[in-house]
Amino acid sequence: MPPHLTSGSAVMPPVADPRLLATVLDHLTDAIIVTDAQLRITAVMGAAERMYGWSRAEMVGRYLSGDFTLQFPDHDGAMFAAQIAAGGRARANARAVRKDGVWVDVDIQMTPLLDDAGVVTGWVSVARDASPMVTAARQLRIREAQLRGYFDSPGVGVVIVAPDATYEDANEAFCAMLGYTRAELASRTWRQLTYVDDLEPEQALLDQLLAGTRDSFQVDKRYERKDGRLIWALTSVSCVRLPDGAVEHLVGIVIDISARRQADEQLRSALYDNELLVVELRQALHRVKTLTGLLPICMHCKRIRDDEGYWARIEEYISAHTDALFSHGICPECLNVHYLQRRQK
Known part of the structure; x- marks a missing residue:
């Protein structure tokens, strides 16, 4: 680039070895394209060939504005074009189509080259592959949408x-x-x-x-x-x-969880009521096995009349109506009456 040209307002310093500059530029990860004032490509450097898929020979001589397709989101395209038309710096995110038809996301910046009189004599286009950034932003939007859905x-x-x-x-x-x-x-x-x-x-x-x-x-x-x-x-x-x-x-x-807590309280109350019922049933069962009231008993044979009118021996009646068990023996008085006196006779 001739030393009298300026990029924006900064003077471009002279290059001692143009071949060294070209080597350095070719190792950049940005795609650098230089055009004349009519946006006709005059030089291709950096990662331009890798990014766009065209060789230097294929790109030089083409017009950046007509032979290469760029898509801008929303109103960025109109603003980008207006800034270029005004001769100022322009920057935007866009999508560029490669030679093989694949679209690539780029962060592109156009900087005017001015002569000593401030007249635009050309442009430098620097494009950076924004695919990782765009992918990350897209994933972030998806994640935010998911979180918003959860929220x-x-x-x-x-x-x-x-x-x-x-x-x-x-x-x-x-x-x-x-x-x-x-x-x-x-x-x-x-x-x-x-x-x-x-x-x-x-x-x-x-x-x-x-x-x-x-x-x-x-x-x-x-x-x-x-x-x-x-x-x-x-x-x-x-x-x-x-x-x-x-x-x-x-x-x-x-x-x-108000409904769950209410159900838990109702369950605890029901369990408590059941425990009380069990206690009452045990007490009732105990009372059933306890003889109370008047018992009709024969004054001679000592048999007891049951609820159905039958006369039963006292031990049979008590065994049927209580938990008591009987073992038979003989008292001294009965032993004397029924056994010893009989032997004496």
Whole structure:
């Protein structure tokens, strides 16, 4: 490049060895194309051949504006063309088509070459392969869309909380769960919405998280709704940390478990009632095996009349109506009457 030409407002220094400059430029990862004032290509350097798929011989002499296809997103193309038409620097992200028809994402910058009078005598186009950056941005957008989908999940409350306990954001499910709007939540803290009896246990876990001794925790807690009602919720809290380890913000996943807690209470109540019933049945069974009231007994043979009108020996009746068992023996008086006196006779 002649030493009297300038690139923008900077004077291009003279090159002692043009071959050295060409060698250096050919090892650049950027595609460099030099044109005249009409955008006709006069030189090709750097990674231009690799990026566009054309050889130097095929590109020199072609017009950058007509023989090479560029697609610009949104209104970037019109702005890019207007900046070139005004003779100023222009930069934009675009998609260029290679010789083989494959599209490549590029970050392209056009810089005018001016003579001593400030007249544009040519252009230098520097294009950098932006495919990795575009792919990363696309993946980031997909990830953000996925996270937004999780955030806006209708069945689960999601909140973003600052380290000072103020609500930074909340999804519609959480707002509906507590009866507040996003704007109303922004002026409140999680402490104000937590039932007073549940504050201390959760604060202890939160202190550990802020101190870095844990990264997450999960609790069953009660929230106070805007209308004053209490609801039970399973709350899972994790944190996003800065490079120095400090907490940037907290992420809470909140699931309404009021119905489950009510069912648990009903189950515990039913079990308690069943235990009482078992005790009552055992007591009733014990009473069944206990003889009470008047028993009709024969004054001579000592037989007892049962409920069906039959007369049974006393030991048979008692065995049938109690847990008592009998073993037969003889008392001294009966021994004397029935055995010893008979022998004496």
